[in-house]
Amino acid sequence: MTNTKKRLDAVAQGGFWFFVMLLPMLMGYLLLTLVVGMAGIGLGLLMIPPAAAYLRWLAGLRRRKVKQWRGIDIPEPYRAAPEFGEGFAGYWRKVRFHGTDPAFWRDGAWVMVDPVVGALLAIIPLGLVLNGVYGMVISVLWDLFTRHGFNDWYVFVHVHHGNEGLRWAPAALGVLEVALGVAIAPALLNAHARWSRLLLAPTPAQVQARLKHLTDTRADALDTQAAELRRIERDLHDGAQARLVAMGMHLNAASQLLEKNPEAAQKLLLEARDSSAKALSELRDLVRGIHPPVLADRGLVDAVRALALDSALDVEVRAEVPGRLDAPLESAAYFAVSEALANAAKHAHASSVWIDLRVASGLLKITVSDNGVGGADPERGSGLRGMERRLATFDGILALSSPQGGPTVVTMELPCVSSSPKTSSSSGTA
Numbered sequence: 414m415t416n417t418k419k420r421l422d423a424v425a426q427g428g429f430w431f432f433v434m435l436l437p438m439l440m441g442y443l444l445l446t447l448v449v450g451m452a453g454i455g456l457g458l459l460m461i462p463p464a465a466a467y468l469r470w471l472a473g474l475r476r477r478k479v480k481q482w483r484g485i486d487i488p489e490p491y492r493a494a495p496e497f498g499e500g501f502a503g504y505w506r507k508v509r510f511h512g513t514d515p516a517f518w519r520d521g522a523w524v525m526v527d528p529v530v531g532a533l534l535a536i537i538p539l540g541l542v543l544n545g546v547y548g549m550v551i552s553v554l555w556d557l558f559t560r561h562g563f564n565d566w567y568v569f570v571h572v573h574h575g576n577e578g579l580r581w582a583p584a585a586l587g588v589l590e591v592a593l594g595v596a597i598a599p600a601l602l603n604a605h606a607r608w609s610r611l612l613l614a615p616t617p618a619q620v621q622a623r624l625k626h627l628t629d630t631r632a633d634a635l636d637t638q639a640a641e642l643r644r645i646e647r648d649l650h651d652g653a654q655a656r657l658v659a660m661g662m663h664l665n666a667a668s669q670l671l672e673k674n675p676e677a678a679q680k681l682l683l684e685a686r687d688s689s690a691k692a693l694s695e696l697r698d699l700v701r702g703i704h705p706p707v708l709a710d711r712g713l714v715d716a717v718r719a720l721a722l723d724s725a726l727d728v729e730v731r732a733e734v735p736g737r738l739d740a741p742l743e744s745a746a747y748f749a750v751s752e753a754l755a756n757a758a759k760h761a762h763a764s765s766v767w768i769d770l771r772v773a774s775g776l777l778k779i780t781v782s783d784n785g786v787g788g789a790d791p792e793r794g795s796g797l798r799g800m801e802r803r804l805a806t807f808d809g810i811l812a813l814s815s816p817q818g819g820p821t822v823v824t825m826e827l828p829c830v831s832s833s834p835k836t837s838s839s840s841g842t843a
């Protein structure tokens with residue numbers, strides 16, 4: 414009984430693909446036709462962003478239904494979109510971004526051919542079932558039909574007055590058609606799902622590019638980690654370790670002078686105490702540079718607010734972050750914000766900085782803007798490139814807008830998953 418229900422569900426789902434999806438698919442076809450047909454006069458190019466948004470929504474609906482009904486996952490092939498900015502310049506960047514995205518044109522190809530190929534795969538089982546039911550109706554209402562002049566063929570049976578001997582042949586054929594339609598529905602719906610995946614999933618070239626990107630970012634992460642370990646070793650050797658050695662020498666000398674020259678011994682003890690305090694301070698700074706305690710204890714938002722409080726600039730932090738994020742991602746975001754804040758003070762000569770953190774559509778979006786002199790260029794310094802490498806390790810992106818004269822706006826996006834339904838929302842000025 415359960416198996417029969419699944420087969421009947423497959424018939425109904427095939428009908429959904431044909432009847433419910435037909436009009437949205439035709440609208441997508443019309444949009445794409447306008448984009449291509451009016452490209453020569455420029456209007457078609459301006460229609461690319463809304464066409465891309467509609468096609469993505471349509472393809473997303475197909476992906477969700479294929480996953481829900483057939484259990485086949487179709488990954489999205491789209492590139493991560495940066496911040497495009499305001500005005501016509503920002504809209505034109507959006508046109509170029511979508512127009513050069515191969516996934517947009519593959520979605521277009523899918524819309525062009527799916528109403529034929531996909532609909533055919535989906536409609537065959539439903540067509541067989543409906544035609545089979547029609548055959549049963551003919552047999553039951555044979556007299557009524559033929560009395561009113563019905564004269565037609567059902568498969569190989571000629572239905573007309575005077576051929577009553579074959580009255581129940583359409584019903585028998587109809588039962589066979591219904592059984593065949595129900596039997597083949599799951600297989601054809603699976604074929605329909607595989608057809609959808611063929612056009613809507615990433616291409617092998619995209620998968621290879623993705624693997625190369627992950628390999629490169631992993632190598633960058635390993636290089637960064639090795640450099641960080643060397644920095645920690647150097648800081649320990651030149652800082653806390655040297656002070657601890659000096660403290661040991663002062664204590665040893667003080668123990669020898671304690672009876673002979675108490676005043677000199679006391680002076681050495683005071684110097685040892687100062688060395689101890691400085692060593693402790695340097696160790697705390699070192700630990701803060703590795704993973705700030707406030708980040709581990711309170712999370713990203715409070716850690717960024719602590720950065721703002723420690724800054725000599727006027728910093729405003731606005732945040733809408735639901736709960737805690739993964740610790741490595743929080744760390745990457747924290748140090749990226751810290752670097753952006755340091756750049757605003759050191760290079761942009763800014764007096765005010767605005768930091769916005771929010772989670773939307775599975776992305777942690779961070780915007781750091783200042784009122785400095787602008788002119789930031791990733792090619793002229795290692796700070797921004799280091800931020801890009803840090804974010805790329807987590808499949809994140811960085812977009813920079815920094816015209817001469819300012820302002821500078823650094824936008825970062827990181828895929829994320831919240832570990833708590835509690836929302837941390839704050840707004841404040843430090």
